[in-house]
Amino acid sequence: MIRKILIANRGEIAVRVVRACRDLHIQSVAIYTLPDKECLHVKVADEAHMLGTDPIKGYLDAKNIVKIALDCGADAIHPGYGFLSENYEFAKLVEDSGLIFIGPKSDVIRKMGDKNIARYLMKRNGVPIVPGTEKLNDETIEKIKEHAARIGYPVILKASGGGGGRGIRKVYHEDELEDAYNSCKREAKAYFNNDEVFMEKLVVNPRHIEFQILGDNYGNIIHLCERDCSIQRRHQKIIEIAPCPSISEALRKVMGVTAVAAAKAVGYSNVGTIEFLLDDDNHFYFMEMNTRIQVEHGVTEEITGVDLVVRQIRMAAGEILELKQSDIRPQGYAIEARITAENVRQNFIPAPGKITGYYPALGPSVRVDSHAYKDYEIPPFYDSLIAKLMVKATDYDLLVNKLERALKEFTIEGVQTIIPFLLAISKSREFRRGFFDTSYVEKNMDSILANTHDKFIENEADVKSAISEAITKHKKIYNC
Structure with a gap:
């Protein structure tokens, strides 16, 4: 039986999980970084624990999150979406600590989080997949061009560990391929710490x-x-x-x-x-x-x-x-x-x-x-x-x-x-x-x-200035 759940997330989805906990008469535990101390999920949960001052690292600190869950007597962790929700190492850490991970098993997350493994498993089980390749990272650009020619343009390059629209490049002609490939690898490394890339036939306007x-x-x-x-x-x-x-x-x-x-x-x-x-x-x-x-x-x-x-x-x-x-x-x-x-x-x-x-x-x-x-x-x-x-x-x-x-x-x-x-x-x-x-x-x-009628900041420099001002303001207020 689950009596208390720590919600390893913030914002709207954390509020949604708190409400589900209340419907089930389960205690809810919120976590937050200092800039989020006034966020609604902190206010509505039964208890809340601060992760630290860094606005991002706290929500990605798997060991600290599990420690808080154990220290407060939680039985389970709900990951929400984003952050660590599809991180199989986090799910395994939760499992190994004796807590319940509210989601699939860590091994399933690992397999389906790697798009190459997922494609292989689907193909093996008769699920239709888009024609494409396995990872391209160990191949020369000449070989990659051969793959593209065999598949037929247009093609799409994807990060193996990608998601959320990141690590994707569409390629319509051979002379675009090398730059797109290198760009895709850089973005994959930056966002997912995994620069493996694979190629598929681009399904046009699906x-x-x-x-x-x-x-x-x-x-x-x-x-x-x-x-x-x-x-x-x-x-x-x-x-x-x-x-x-x-x-x-x-x-x-x-x-x-x-x-x-x-x-x-x-x-x-x-x-x-x-x-x-x-x-x-x-x-x-x-x-x-x-x-x-x-x-x-x-x-x-x-x-x-x-x-x-x-x-x-x-x-x-x-x-x-x-x-x-x-x-x-x-x-x-x-x-x-x-x-x-x-x-x-x-x-x-x-x-x-x-x-x-x-x-x-x-x-x-x-x-x-x-x-x-x-x-x-x-x-x-x-x-x-x-x-x-x-x-x-x-x-x-x-x-x-x-x-x-x-x-x-x-x-x-x-x-x-x-x-x-x-x-x-x-x-x-x-x-x-x-x-x-x-x-x-x-x-x-x-x-x-x-047909969009509203007032918008039209100058890009003004937009960037407004964002920079907001970040500076938050860092000054929360000393982070």
Whole structure:
């Protein structure tokens, strides 16, 4: 039985886990660095422990986090998303310490965190993968060019340990390959401390479809339908929809069965996501597996009625999954819009600062997951996510209408946000028809910006100056 959980994260997801703990009458423990001492997750948890003054290193200090968990009498650690959530060494450290890691086993995280191993396992088990190579690091540029010629341009280079849109380079012609390869390796080393790179055929303008997986420790695995995550900018999602409004029931069934087979192939347990690319001919390919709760998990909860974070905790505690695939019958549609503090006219550069007014959307079938509040100072050190706005409706057309209404009502003052940008998307004809792919934002950026009405800092130097000022201010206040 789990009586106390330490949440190895911050912000919105930490608040979400605290609420799940309260629903289960489980004690919650927050951790925080000094700049986060006023963050909502610190205020709402049953107890909180400071990690140190460094805004980033504290959340990445696996040994200290486990020590705090043991010292405070926690039974388990929930990693949230980001930070150490997909770090198999952290998961193993938790396991070896006698604590419960609320997620899959460390060995599964290790296998699926390496995209080369994941591709091999999927191919071996009959899951379709995009044609490509294994790691390229020991090969000459001439040999790499031979691989690209065999696969056929365009190709895409990916970091083996990558994620979050980092370590990716698209290559359309041979004369671009060498620079792209070297650049990809540098970014992979900088962000993931692993410069292994592999190559795939670039699926041009695909839809990004992912299936939510839920499994227990005894081999029982189901999926909870799919989400369409094609509305992206710089490979990062900004709008997610469940279920996908533009695929047939027959295709949904085949993809769902394949997703479950992929999870079973690696002995998966707890909550996870199988991500696919879907081309114009409705051919789908395994892209990756996320071995954690997703930012967009809420839309799946809205259409299925399954509380995924509660289920994570129960599965980790050893409960048997009583749900069968036939029990999952999605009701209507749900959509999530990620509201971030960013300047869209300056390539979505973060816009930290103090929130002087916070008025989230309300009304029927509206849900807001957030850690923001009036007078909260958004630190410049972390992801710029402020809130996740979710709406639910019986059909897709009504869903988009509700999204538009809720975005109009959602008011955040004091910082720049992408709400006007999201509102412009919600009004566009392509989005309303439900037919879009991962190139939608890039292709339509000019028209979306033309319909984005808000005040933005137009000068890039002013934007960078504002961020630098925010960082200096925080370091001075918190002596970090």
